[in-house]
Amino acid sequence: EAGVAQSPRYKIIEKRQSVAFWCNPISGHATLYWYQQILGQGPKLLIQFQNNGVVDDSQLPKDRFSAERLKGVDSTLKIQPAKLEDSAVYLCASSFGHTGELFFGEGSRLTVL
Amino acid sequence: QKEVEQNSGPLSVPEGAIASLNCTYSDRGSQSFFWYRQYSGKSPELIMFIYSNGDKEDGRFTAQLNKASQYVSLLIRDSQPSDSATYLCAGPGGQNFVFGPGTRLSVLP
Numbered sequence: 001e002a003g004v005a006q007s008p009r010y011k012i013i014e015k016r017q018s019v020a021f022w023c024n025p026i027s028g029h030a031t032l033y034w035y036q037q038i039l040g041q042g043p044k045l046l047i048q049f050q051n052n053g054v055v056d057d058s059q060l061p062k063d064r065f066s067a068e069r070l071k072g073v074d075s076t077l078k079i080q081p082a083k084l085e086d087s088a089v090y091l092c093a094s095s096f097g098h099t100g101e102l103f104f105g106e107g108s109r110l111t112v113l
Numbered sequence: 114q115k116e117v118e119q120n121s122g123p124l125s126v127p128e129g130a131i132a133s134l135n136c137t138y139s140d141r142g143s144q145s146f147f148w149y150r151q152y153s154g155k156s157p158e159l160i161m162f163i164y165s166n167g168d169k170e171d172g173r174f175t176a177q178l179n180k181a182s183q184y185v186s187l188l189i190r191d192s193q194p195s196d197s198a199t200y201l202c203a204g205p206g207g208q209n210f211v212f213g214p215g216t217r218l219s220v221l222p
Contacts, residue, residue: 042212100147104156
């Protein structure tokens with residue numbers, strides 16, 4: 001069974017530029033999450049989708065971050081414009097239902113210069 | 114804001130010893146907890162979950178949940194150098210699950 005796919009694995013951009021990350025969850029998993037993990041910290045939830053609807057985006061900085069999951073399968077997370085403090089690993093995870101049993105992708109490491 | 118707290122470590126144990134990792138939480142209504150292992154530079158992977166008070170064993174791992182004291186722990190018996198990683202505790206937080214900051218475990222050969 002294929003795992004959660006993410007791309008790109010690494011991205012380096014200048015501040016104020018934009019970046020997009022893509023995620024394809026495990027087949028059949030209705031719930032998709034985007035987490036931000038800053039070095040030395042635990043993952044912080046940015047947004048949760050159930051199929052193509054948003055369940056929780058309370059911690060998403062909506063002035064610069066956006067995410068969509070148009071067909072209830074893959075998802076894109078965008079940052080525009082990026083700030084230095086956005087440097088982190090962006091983790092996509094999926095689960096069959098709304099449980100804490102998450103399957104994570106390899107992550108996309110963002111460096112903002 | 115419902116929180117999950119962990120001692121960031123590092124926790125160092127000799128090979129073959131028992132490693133004890135602890136997590137406390139603020140939400141008295143929390144029912145389920147999850148332990149994830151994260152190797153350096155890798156993504157978290159689920160290793161244990163516990164839904165009820167008491168102990169749950171899986172191989173060398175035992176998860177313990179004490180609702181009265183609001184803590185959950187993970188015991189790793191016969192620790193191996195390959196167990197060296199950061200262990201993240203996750204519990205309910207509002208509509209979702211909140212991760213603690215993680216405890217870094219180092220198993221010394």
